[in-house]
Amino acid sequence: xxxxxxxxxxxxxxxxxxxxxxxxxxxxxxxxxxxxxxxxxxxxxxxxxxxxxxxxxxxxxxxxxxxxxxxxxxxxxxxxxxxxxxxxxxxxxxxxxxxxxxxxxxxxxxxxxxxxxxxxxxxxxxxxxxxxxxxxxxxxxxxxxxxxxxxxxxxxxxxxxxxxxxxxxxxxxxxxxxxxxxxxxxxxxxxxxxxxxxxxxxxxxxxxxxxxxxxxxxxxxxxxxxxxxxxxxxxxxxxxxxxxxxxxxxxxxxxxxxxxxxxxxxxxxxxxxxxxxxxxxxxxxxxxxxxxxxxxxxxxxxxxxxxxxxxxxxxxxxxxxxxxxxxxxxxxxxxxxxxxxxxxxxxxxxxxxxxxxxxxxxxxxxxxxxxxxxxxxxxxxxxxx
Ligand code: MG
Numbered sequence: 001x002x003x004x005x006x007x008x009x010x011x012x013x014x015x016x017x018x019x020x021x022x023x024x025x026x027x028x029x030x031x032x033x034x035x036x037x038x039x040x041x042x043x044x045x046x047x048x049x050x051x052x053x054x055x056x057x058x059x060x061x062x063x064x065x066x067x068x069x070x071x072x073x074x075x076x077x078x079x080x081x082x083x084x085x086x087x088x089x090x091x092x093x094x095x096x097x098x099x100x101x102x103x104x105x106x107x108x109x110x111x112x113x114x115x116x117x118x119x120x121x122x123x124x125x126x127x128x129x130x131x132x133x134x135x136x137x138x139x140x141x142x143x144x145x146x147x148x149x150x151x152x153x154x155x156x157x158x159x160x161x162x163x164x165x166x167x168x169x170x171x172x173x174x175x176x177x178x179x180x181x182x183x184x185x186x187x188x189x190x191x192x193x194x195x196x197x198x199x200x201x202x203x204x205x206x207x208x209x210x211x212x213x214x215x216x217x218x219x220x221x222x223x224x225x226x227x228x229x230x231x232x233x234x235x236x237x238x239x240x241x242x243x244x245x246x247x248x249x250x251x252x253x254x255x256x257x258x259x260x261x262x263x264x265x266x267x268x269x270x271x272x273x274x275x276x277x278x279x280x281x282x283x284x285x286x287x288x289x290x291x292x293x294x295x296x297x298x299x300x301x302x303x304x305x306x307x308x309x310x311x312x313x314x315x316x317x318x319x320x321x322x323x324x325x326x327x328x329x330x331x332x333x334x335x336x337x338x339x340x341x342x343x344x345x346x347x348x349x350x351x352x353x354x355x356x357x358x359x360x361x362x363x364x365x366x367x368x369x370x371x372x373x374x375x376x377x378x379x380x381x382x383x384x385x
Pocket of ligand 1: 147148149218
């Protein structure tokens with residue numbers, strides 16, 4: 001039985017991960033669960049999965065949890081609590097399902113503790129890709145991608161000589177605004193942006209899909225995860241979200257991974273790797289995958305894609321600045337404090353005004369994160385002046 005922990009268990013990926021462990025009953029023991037403050041969902045999870053250790057970052061929320069379900073487990077709070085779940089002894093696999101820069105520390109701690117990591121958090125590789133990959137190699141730790149695109153590339157590359165690779169091609173659904181004009185996109189409301197045609201995801205990732213910023217982050221992630229130069233990573237819009245990504249080989253052959261758009265599939269592969277098991281996801285016949293389209297992304301309409309990739313190419317602290325700036329901007333948009341059209345403007349201003357030097361230590365990243373958070377918060381408060 002594989003013993004697993006989930007950091008960010010109450011979010012969209014965390015909940016699907018638990019579902020998968022339930023389907024594959026007898027294969028997994030859920031040892032630890034950690035979340036930020038959603039004690040109501042955590043209460044349901046505690047009752048259903050009986051973890052030995054639970055961490056809720058918010059102390060008040062942890063008290064509410066105990067009031068509701070008792071304390072038949074070891075309870076921890078604060079960042080230390082989260083780190084403890086990420087490094088529990090006798091755990092084989094740690095799923096990092098947290099959204100945003102909060103995923104970085106637990107990812108690093110889990111790797112340091114020698115755990116296999118199933119990584120759904122984009123920001124850790126975006127902000128600290130070099131550090132994380134180096135650390136993983138040093139500790140002999142495997143990082144298994146959970147994101148559908150990276151899982152696809154991972155599956156296509158399996159057992160292949162990297163010298164045969166011409167490039168990788170990440171597919172993007174194009175989000176809910178694919179067929180709108182630039183003018184229409186700029187007036188988008190929260191409700192429009194959350195209405196993703198193919199995937200049901202958390203708010204942050206949904207908004208990032210609507211701006212295509214998400215795909216820029218995924219390019220940076222792929223660069224680190226697979227050690228592939230930026231020149232060899234392409235993005236193509238594929239609205240049906242059936243081809244989850246492709247690789248192109250030097251002899252002009254493309255190899256792709258196709259599956260229904262259901263996160264349970266890549267999550268299950270990360271959990272059971274290198275084995276495969278039957279899934280509970282909808283089954284399709286090939287003829288149902290009709291009219292698959294592949295379109296060149298329009299960077300005029302979706303400037304965030306290039307802004308993110310450019311930050312990746314710059315390297316150092318640049319991806320941290322752009323990723324944290326986006327996090328703050330997207331939250332402001334969700335809270336109706338920033339118009340959709342200003343998201344790329346905020347990113348550009350952050351890059352322009354904040355110095356992006358080299359990373360000499362992990363602390364540089366946390367410092368830059370705070371500086372960016374403060375800068376962008378006051379930028380938005382001041383009406384972007
Ligand atoms: Mg993705």
